Amino acid sequence: MDEELAVSKRLEPYRPGKDGPWDYSAAAHLARRMTFGAPRGLVEKILAAGQAGAPALLLADREETPEMKAVADSQRGIGSTDSVQTWWAHRMLRGNSPARDKLALFWHDHFATSDAKVNDARLMMDQVRIFLRDGPGQFPSLLWAIAKDPAMIIWLDGNSNRRGKPNENFSRELMELFSLGIGNYTEKDIKEAARAFTGWHVKNREFWFNRRAHDTGTKTIFGKTGDFIGEDVVGMCFEKRESCEFIAGKLFDYYVGTPVSRELRKALGELYATSFRNTGVFLAKLLSSREFYSAPARRAIVSSPADFAIGTLRTLGATAGADRLPAEMSRMGMDILRPPSVKGWQKGESWLNSSTLLARYRFASMLTSDTENSPRIPWDRIEKGKAEGLFNLFFPGGLDERIRRLVEKEAGQDLKLMVTAIVELPEHQYI
């Protein structure tokens, strides 16, 4: 299916046999995009589930394992940024719903809130929990939950938003970054909406509607006039059709990564709307589409530091001390729970510069060093598979023969060194 497909066809279901094979490489593609890396066991599970059912299976709501529950409790008990970061890294690495974590990471970037200002790691953890729980559900529910989330309110100065003295910070980002995108509202809409959110405060680390600080007057937003309250504004934002294209477009960039024409963007908005603005339903269709499995979509996305660090470990079957992962990822440019701004991280090729590339090399070299803290990799299993097994594990879709020979020459019989070289390959920086 190399010919240019009409936009409407590109989002139709992928038909194995007709559009291309349903094989290990295709299943690994889905694993890399929906989770972190492509561990063999998971890829085989996806392969067996089939392209139509796999996305929903990966996103299914699973009860937390006892191990993960224990980690969550103890790290929450410590309550520092580090400990909560460690909890999340641990979940991504060893949890039973990595697809939910990957999606939660999307929402964390979308609703980018930083503990640098919130300064309350437990509230940050609660926010991540919202993403884990509501991330695959309906966008309106998620938006509602986030608008009243204490970390978000602290982050965007909700407590200083009072009748007569509105603070626009939240209402601006609600429209610009969270639901509509620039160009779909006016400065006046922001100012008026801020009044509707007056009194949305945090007290004792919980949402608190401060009636006395609320402006009950008439507001005009998006051309409609009424004595709107915050809930109305949230509703007005997601009801605007532009929100569908905005959210669907961002999800597409995160999961599929091929260029988006205006026409395709429109079709994505349509698909999101007909999925009842339910992100999980939308993703199930998008991630089983012809576009998703098309050749241009394979290895089209620069791996984020989470994809790189956690994905590499998971692919190798490593059980690392997750404690070091947040610091390593931070060096690579992604300090989870501390995004650089409310706009989140700059993605794509922006993940890579000389400084972050070096951090990736440092990680690659640490993988195979024999210090106490280095991750435990099942080397005996890898030895059994030999070089052949390693290449198939990391590049089931194949790798340029010249490069493969070069790596083999560089590493000789040393499979550990070969892992370092593979992880440093330009080709491995893409998922």
Place this chain on the structure above:
Amino acid sequence: MKFKRRAFLKISGAGLAFAPGLLLDAARKLDLAADGHRLVVLQLSGGNDGLNTVVPFEDDSYHRSRPALAIRKPQVLRLKGTGEIGLHPSMEGMRKLHDEGHLAIIQGVGYPSPDRSHFRSMDIWHTADPEVKDKNKGWLGKALEAKAASLGGLHIGAGSLPLALHGERHVASIQNLDFIELLSGSKGRKLKRIMRSVNSTPRAGRPGFVQGLANETLDSLEKIIEASKSPAPVEYPETELGRRMKLAGQMVTGSYPARILYLSQGGYDTHARQAAVHTTLLGDLSSSLTAFYRHVEKADVADRVTLMVFSEFGRRVKENASLGTDHGCAAPMFILSGKAKGGLHGSNPDFTKLEGGDLQFTTDFRNVYATLLEEILKIDSRKLLGMSFEKLPLFS
């Protein structure tokens, strides 16, 4: 060592075809003893409150608009040559630099139809285009392209490469000197060998980008390590900005072959309880800048280094109800250089001409860019900025 020239080739060539003779020439030119004037850009992220930085303390409207936040007259640091404008009390170092004639303050800088979104406004400053028609190239990235053979860039900071530096050519980015350890010793050498090796085969398409970056990275690191051996005979503040400015100072005095350096200091989005935060930030800024200037002064290159300070916008004239200030428009910029014509430039804030509660800009930031491009980097600013902007008398 054979890297010495090679680093140049890579930094300037960016994988494009080049003539070796020309590059050796350029290398010679980059020696600070010749005219290798460095431009250091410092970004204050979040929207610095210009009015509490460069304070119009004699204007009653200023005090009336900010009953809680205005800097009281007796606290303002007075500047030589003016009776109505002074600096925030934490900026003693910069006051001294001003009075010595090295610090130029450009008042009321902005652009038409100001945007109050951090991101949009930052993009406008980075691309030097109020419409942001091309989000792939920044004004400094274009400057690097314009003089491919003789200019290099360096970003000192965490996170992504600033849009201002985006262009056809890779620009190295470092956070600190941690990597030195990574590349030394037997393991480091092995690592370097692998890096070189896996990136030696030309690739088409996407991985080609990483390959180019990897090779450039190793090349520039060798140079950075060399330049970082240059001593810093002054004391920098023990802050993130201080450490980064120190590294910038070493790169400049140690002849690292970048003509454009880029750093930032965050935290200026002071919507609530501004006073204490702002005092800390400006104190850090002032001490770091002062240390940097003394550093290059001691190395006798102060008149071949120019530092420009900007923020994406200023803040509203009126304080808000949370003892903070919201996003505004025009604000001052700083130019620090041994060559600068110190003192106030442009027009002081006019509170009788507010637009929606904001100061109107009186100098377009592109006039500042044009001046720096022409006088410091010797680049045709008209071509780069897409139209002609008059130069300002910022240098002597």
